[in-house]
Amino acid sequence: DAGVTQSPTHLIKTRGQQVTLRCSPISGHKSVSWYQQVLGQGPQFIFQYYEKEERGRGNFPDRFSARQFPNYSSELNVNALLLGDSALYLCASTPGQLHTGELFFGEGSRLTVL
């Protein structure tokens, strides 16, 4: 079975631009979460989506947005990029809204903002 897949794997943007990152969850998983991992730090929670609705949001500015599609895939959008947005963006899926702590992570999209 395919795991969580993310695209693109690497991308470079300049300040002020916008970026869209994509995630396909494990088949049968209805919840997708997004995490940001800045170099040298642990991942930080950005969003959780379940059944196409936002269920939780971390402490991130409104420049960050996401959505989930009927097939449960998800997109993370970041507008007006700042240098500090450079990070590994991780997508994780779980079967339901609540989980026991075992999230299934993709390999991430590494964003570099110049």
Added chain:
Amino acid sequence: AQSVTQLDSHVSVSEGTPVLLRCNYSSSYSPSLFWYVQHPNKGLQLLLKYTSAATLVKGINGFEAEFKKSETSFHLTKPSAHMSDAAEYFCVVSDLLSGGYNKLIFGAGTRLAVHP
């Protein structure tokens, strides 16, 4: 608020020697604690989890962790390190929030190096 603190940013061991990665937690209620591992260019993988059952938790690849409430600790150990254990390890606590969802709170990570 829930939090975890990993006491070592880097740990270096020789192959075949024991591994100890230290983690302290802060929680206002009985926590759900986890260890995740991140190999280079790979996604995060769950090693083991504690959810208020047995205090000694066994995970994959020979790792185990002991929940000690009196010390607010959840240290990760392995009797004998293997070269393939070299990776970044994260201590994690699950935070249940209003609205019926939970999120993971990660420590800063400990990079484990294993030397021949």
